[in-house]
Amino acid sequence: MELITRIARGQNLALGALYDRHAALLLGVLTRLLRDEQEAEDVLHEVFLEVWEHAADYDPARGTVRAWLVMRARSRGLDRLRSLHRARSAPHDRWDGEPLAAPAPAETLTIRRALSNLAPELRRLLELGYFQGLSSAEIAAHEQLAVGTVKSRVARALTELRAVMRTS
DSSP states (O other), rough: OOOHHHHTTOOOHHHHHHHHHHHHHHHHHHHHHHOOHHHHHHHHHHHHHHHHHHGOOGGGGOHHHHHHHHHHHHHHHHHHHHHHHHHHSSSOOOSSSSSSSSSHHHHHHHHHHHTTTHHHHHHHEEEEEIIIOOOOHHHHHHHHOOOHHHHHHHHHHHHHHHHHHOOO
C-alpha cells in the first residue's frame, strides 16, 4: 500500500520497487493468458503505465495491491486477446492514411496541432501503432529499434499529446 501511495504522489522510484516486487508474477499470468511472451511483455508495460497514471484509484478496501495488479493485468491481457482475435479475423488491408470517420473540424485542428508538436520520430511511432495497428515488437522491427525504446518513446509521445490536448 505504501508504494501505491508514493506512486500516486509521483515518486517514480516507488514504481520501480513495485515493478521489482510484482513483475515476475504478472508476466507469468500474462504469458499463460496470451501464450506469447512478447505480447505479454507489451501488456506488462501497459499495466505499469496504467498503475503510474491511476495509482490514486487503488482502494485497499477492495483487496490487496497484489490482487489489484493481477486484476489489471488480467483485464489488459483479455483486452489484448480480443484485439489480436479481431486483427486476425479482419481483412489485412493496412491504413492508407485516410481518416475512418470525419471528426468535428475543431477536434481535427486540435489533434493536428497536438501531433505537429511531437518530434517526427515520436509521431511516426504513434502512426505505426495507432493507425496501422502494429504492436511494439512490429514497430521495433520496422524502425530497427529495441522494443524497450519503442515503448518508452510511445509513452513519452502520449504524455506530450495529453499535455497539448489539455491546454488546447
